[in-house]
Amino acid sequence: MKKATIQLETLTCPSCILKVENATKSVPGVDKDSVKVMFNSSKVKFDFDDEKTSVEEVEKAITALGYQVMKSKVK
Amino acid sequence: MQTTKREGRWLSVQRFILSKKNHIMTISIILIVIGFVSKLVFKNQMIAICSLAIASVLGVLPIAIQAVQALKVKVISIDVLVTIAVIGAFLIKNLEESAIVTFLFLFGSFLEQRTLNKTRSAIKELTEMAPESALKLMENGEFEEVEVDEVDVGDVLLVKTGSKIPVDGTVLAGEGYVNEASITGESVPVSKKKDSGVYAGTILENGTIQIIANRVGEDTTFGRIIELVEEAQDSKSEAERFIDRFSKYYTPAVLVLAFMVWLIIRDVEIAITILVLGCPGALVIGVPVSNVAGIGNGARHGVLLKGSEIISDFSKVDTIVFDKTGTLTIGNPKVIDKEVYGGNTEKVLSYLASVEKESDHPLAKAIVEYIGDTTLYTVEKTDVVKGSGIVAYVDGHRVAVGNVSLMVKENVPLSEKAKADISSFQERGNSLVLTAVDGELKVLMGIRDQIREGVKEDLQKLKKLGVKNLVVLSGDNQGTVDLVAKELGLTEAHENMLPEDKAAYIEKLIAKGQIVAFVGDGVNDSPSLVLAQVGIAMGGGTDVAIETSDVVLMNSDFSRLPHALGLAKATARNMRQNIIIAVGVIVILLASVFLSEWMNMTIGMLAHEGSILVVIFNGMRLLRYKLKY
Numbered sequence A: 001m002k003k004a005t006i007q008l009e010t011l012t013c014p015s016c017i018l019k020v021e022n023a024t025k026s027v028p029g030v031d032k033d034s035v036k037v038m039f040n041s042s043k044v045k046f047d048f049d050d051e052k053t054s055v056e057e058v059e060k061a062i063t064a065l066g067y068q069v070m071k072s073k074v075k
Numbered sequence B: 001m002q003t004t005k006r007e008g009r010w011l012s013v014q015r016f017i018l019s020k021k022n023h024i025m026t027i028s029i030i031l032i033v034i035g036f037v038s039k040l041v042f043k044n045q046m047i048a049i050c051s052l053a054i055a056s057v058l059g060v061l062p063i064a065i066q067a068v069q070a071l072k073v074k075v076i077s078i079d080v081l082v083t084i085a086v087i088g089a090f091l092i093k094n095l096e097e098s099a100i101v102t103f104l105f106l107f108g109s110f111l112e113q114r115t116l117n118k119t120r121s122a123i124k125e126l127t128e129m130a131p132e133s134a135l136k137l138m139e140n141g142e143f144e145e146v147e148v149d150e151v152d153v154g155d156v157l158l159v160k161t162g163s164k165i166p167v168d169g170t171v172l173a174g175e176g177y178v179n180e181a182s183i184t185g186e187s188v189p190v191s192k193k194k195d196s197g198v199y200a201g202t203i204l205e206n207g208t209i210q211i212i213a214n215r216v217g218e219d220t221t222f223g224r225i226i227e228l229v230e231e232a233q234d235s236k237s238e239a240e241r242f243i244d245r246f247s248k249y250y251t252p253a254v255l256v257l258a259f260m261v262w263l264i265i266r267d268v269e270i271a272i273t274i275l276v277l278g279c280p281g282a283l284v285i286g287v288p289v290s291n292v293a294g295i296g297n298g299a300r301h302g303v304l305l306k307g308s309e310i311i312s313d314f315s316k317v318d319t320i321v322f323d324k325t326g327t328l329t330i331g332n333p334k335v336i337d338k339e340v341y342g343g344n345t346e347k348v349l350s351y352l353a354s355v356e357k358e359s360d361h362p363l364a365k366a367i368v369e370y371i372g373d374t375t376l377y378t379v380e381k382t383d384v385v386k387g388s389g390i391v392a393y394v395d396g397h398r399v400a401v402g403n404v405s406l407m408v409k410e411n412v413p414l415s416e417k418a419k420a421d422i423s424s425f426q427e428r429g430n431s432l433v434l435t436a437v438d439g440e441l442k443v444l445m446g447i448r449d450q451i452r453e454g455v456k457e458d459l460q461k462l463k464k465l466g467v468k469n470l471v472v473l474s475g476d477n478q479g480t481v482d483l484v485a486k487e488l489g490l491t492e493a494h495e496n497m498l499p500e501d502k503a504a505y506i507e508k509l510i511a512k513g514q515i516v517a518f519v520g521d522g523v524n525d526s527p528s529l530v531l532a533q534v535g536i537a538m539g540g541g542t543d544v545a546i547e548t549s550d551v552v553l554m555n556s557d558f559s560r561l562p563h564a565l566g567l568a569k570a571t572a573r574n575m576r577q578n579i580i581i582a583v584g585v586i587v588i589l590l591a592s593v594f595l596s597e598w599m600n601m602t603i604g605m606l607a608h609e610g611s612i613l614v615v616i617f618n619g620m621r622l623l624r625y626k627l628k629y
Helices: A016-025 A055-063 B002-019 B021-040 B045-072 B078-091 B095-119 B121-127 B221-234 B238-265 B268-277 B281-300 B308-315 B345-357 B362-371 B404-409 B416-427 B455-464 B480-488 B499-511 B526-531 B543-548 B560-595 B601-624
Strands: A002-008 A036-038 A043-048 A069-074 B133-137 B143-147 B156-159 B168-179 B190-192 B203-215 B303-305 B319-322 B334-340 B379-385 B389-394 B397-402 B431-437 B440-448 B469-473 B492-494 B516-520 B534-537 B551-553
Touching: A002 A055, A016 A036, A016 A043, A016 A055, A036 B221, A043 A055, A055 A069, B002 B021, B002 B045, B021 B045, B021 B095, B045 B078, B045 B095, B078 B095, B078 B238, B078 B268, B078 B601, B095 B121, B095 B281, B095 B601, B121 B221, B121 B281, B156 B168, B221 B281, B221 B303, B221 B543, B238 B268, B238 B281, B238 B560, B268 B560, B268 B601, B281 B303, B281 B308, B281 B560, B281 B601, B303 B308, B303 B560, B308 B534, B308 B560, B319 B499, B334 B362, B334 B416, B345 B362, B345 B379, B345 B389, B345 B397, B345 B431, B345 B440, B362 B431, B362 B440, B397 B404, B404 B431, B416 B431, B416 B440, B455 B469, B455 B480, B455 B560, B469 B480, B469 B499, B480 B492, B499 B516, B499 B526, B516 B526, B526 B534, B526 B543, B534 B543, B551 B560, B560 B601
Parallel strands: B319 B469, B319 B516, B469 B492, B516 B534, B534 B551
Antiparallel strands: A002 A043, A002 A069, A036 A043, B133 B143, B133 B156, B156 B203, B168 B190, B168 B203, B303 B551, B334 B440, B379 B389, B389 B397, B397 B431, B431 B440
């Protein structure tokens, strides 16, 4: 299990949170309970299994929603 | 392969449209104006219909794209509702409404973005203070500019005048003055030389230093502060989590309701109006907005509030417990009262200073400081009498310095006046130091700690804010505790308390149903900080304090406490207001769909976007919050 933080463009609409959350959860290998979308700092934090998926996969899912990914970090 | 390529192109079209949202908004309002002018002024139906139709189609594009994206991840967002509503209006040929509603929706989100950025500005200012680059010593012996992420523990860095210190480290060489305001809130520059510790995010105001990195990135004190604040601004309280769950089901429910209305009463107009009213936008956004503005205000004023749950607890506090008298006093005892007996005072004071100079007892230090420059004599045959004082020979005289019991031991007679002085000194909370030369009492000194400047007023402010009990739990036994308590109007004072006694005491208070805040420096009071509903650390950014507490007063500044409490109360109030506004608007709107004549899609959208802006503006007030008294 690894921890990832993705910095998104500034989130402003109320339903963004739910959209980004569901998109992140939909990627296989992401620990669903760990997904946390932070509205004010416009970040997504989650744990994932690095044998099943990668941050890039999650980034792709989020970009497909129309949100820009600024930066990501894996620990 | 073919499909992914097409998908990719489709994606970039989508992104292009979304990125031009503001242009679309502008074109759409121009078209709407043209439409209305040609209809009302030139009576030209053709142009009116065309321009309004174009405005509707153009305006709904970005909204529809967002709606489809939301549906893909199984979210029924407001975009979905608005898109269906606009298509519905378009189909029943109500072009005025479809055009205006799309414009209002786009304009609303534009304003949301602008105003939300404002509420987040205070915290952004803080995070932008994070250092970005560093001059690192490379293998070739030269310093080269690198990104701060590339610095590892043990690297040697060069910091020049005017630049930010990139990591927590120790000075290897050079000297300089550092402004540590970002960590301590104190902007007076601090001198740094070899072996001094320096903190990331602070600024070297003059000089040049070389440092070795001890902690980098998120592990630095500054990195941890930022992380805490970032976590705090998005932390959720129980009420908020409830709202989140509620809104998850609310929007789909609105869709179902609208559909049923359409099925039953066959009125498309009412059905699409319900759709527009459907999104609980202000409800979702209201609490986070108050939260971020409140925490941002705190961050600007040296107060770290760790989240909305804590703000809510803190706002209800009725008991504040202080960890020691030192929090309220200067912590530096001074000679306050003095009485002399017999003559030759100057010589006696010289003897006294000579004896006390040898001791590092806090009272002795206070006396030496008080007497100041004087002739010093050689002190011989010093005899420390445990718990009583010192006896020594100075200039051929036997000098005894200590408390009353030492005088009794030394058979020094105490006159009636001396006895009266002793008891009045004691009443004023002094520790006593008596000096006898050759068996005769010469000087009586009363030494005590003083109350910090402004503490009395600050405690008064706390009381005005509704704190009923102010308690001090002191480890001291110098009898000063009662005096401090009386002078400051504390409700309770207890002395001789060990850390575990303090924790037990706090448990007792909580069991009695009081909401307790514990103020401590976090050094040996971690159990109490954790036990109390609100642990307030007075730490100049020390590690333990920041980790274990709920609220941090940076720079150990006591005067921030009333501001912190007032801010917590204002923020909690602001959140409640926003919830009431949001729920109220929804209830009124939904009720008026069925009960009134005036409700339509445009008014619904106006009210919806309006209520979002109202809660944002309401939250923004917190950025300017100041304690009134």
